[in-house]
Amino acid sequence: MVDDINSSMANGEILVITGSNGGGKSTLVKLIKGIEKLISGQILFDGVDITDMSITERAKLGIGYAFQQPPRFKGVTVKKLLNLAAGRNVDEEICCKYLSSVGLCAKEYMNREIDSMILRYEQIQMCL
16 A cells, blocks of 8 residues: 655656565556556646556656566666666766665676676666
């Protein structure tokens, strides 16, 4: 259950949501994306109420959903995945900041291929 959430993000900012199993992280993201429907309240995006918009309409606004399990494509590095998630080329300093914020050593992980990151604690979840 997700209850009484109020949050905002600056343009270009990436938000990482962490917490225990069953804490509502996935449900919150599904509500924002439109996969799940709100019982009450509203969701504002750039000041526009998107609560009743379809998944497709939200996608056109740039709202996406990334699954916990990263894609298994040969040659996709962590840096490439961060660029894909951000929808633009992110400089190395910003990539380091994102990786460090989730407890990963940026220099060690930046150029690693996602396929080589098979341990659960090494997986990255990104939601925009």
